[in-house]
Amino acid sequence: MTHYPSSILKLIKNLSRLPGVGEKTAERLAMHILRASTKETEELSQSIKAVKEKIRLCSRCFALSDSDVCNICSDHNRSSAILCVVEQPADMVAIEKSGSYTGMYHILQGVLSPMDGIGPENIRIRELISKVAEGKVKEVVLATSTNVEGEATAAYISERLESYQIKITRIASGVPMGGDLKYVDMVTLKRAMEGRHAINPNIS
């Protein structure tokens, strides 16, 4: 690898810091960048700088935003009576893509993880409580992940919100759509069975 000129070596080193990019991939990306048009690489270089300069957290929901209040928080067509709690901005984007939700969000910017020393004070739980305390929210949807940390975080938040007279819901767990039952793990199947619902609601 030391047989490249130093500026290429530096680029390879910097590229290989990206997640999922090893030395070989970094070398391939560097060769692509060398061959690409100056316009293309100028845009790439510029956009990397730009996100760091422009992007901040929305002061209401802590989503990624290029203004003080994000597009969703400033959208008056969305219901502010319902608040969906997620771990990361990418989770919010995934729910938005599903088109199944028209309320507001609260991005925790993390998840409770005692093993990594992340407690309630390290993620945006205090801000969530004060938002609920304002009295406008009627329902909080806990949409943290369904792994150990996500479940623990959901349980902790629901406990902290108990004293407020609001509905607290958790997203459904079950067999993913298109999933083959025999490949689904036991815990998921147990959840799917427990969460079964009538498809002919007239007969009880």
Next chain:
Amino acid sequence: MTHYPSSILKLIKNLSRLPGVGEKTAERLAMHILRASTKETEELSQSIKAVKEKIRLCSRCFALSDSDVCNICSDHNRSSAILCVVEQPADMVAIEKSGSYTGMYHILQGVLSPMDGIGPENIRIRELISKVAEGKVKEVVLATSTNVEGEATAAYISERLESYQIKITRIASGVPMGGDLKYVDMVTLKRAMEGRHAINPNIS
């Protein structure tokens, strides 16, 4: 994807132009860049710009270089009597890494490919001929790839160099080291058999 602020969308778009990077990977890389330190992203952005500004082709061998003549061409400890012809700068780096060669290189910057409209005039064959015509080169090692285009290019070059009184060699083809015979393709096995050599050269 449209639920991100515009500067993030632009970064995702630019990243997804890189080879092997789809929209999902680009999104993940963008999230990493957002979380990374300003120093790290500044370095990445800067090094992308730097390679485009600094790197040129060596005027002797057409390797990537940050000066007019590359390190290898200006290294007087290397033999200029032997010239290794490769397709791409990365091929040269691979040979250098193997530590098996101490001569000079000639990088064709491509390979003959009539299907893609690439003929002898589109790659650095003319420059190779004039280098050989100078009379200092005693051996040309054809180290183009062993695929159809690489073989054709090697054949074409060896024909063009026929009139010069020099040795023309081709890198050996055969079973790769660590290779399992039963997984090796027929053409490679045929080459390995044809290229067999005595391990006890005393007995003929």
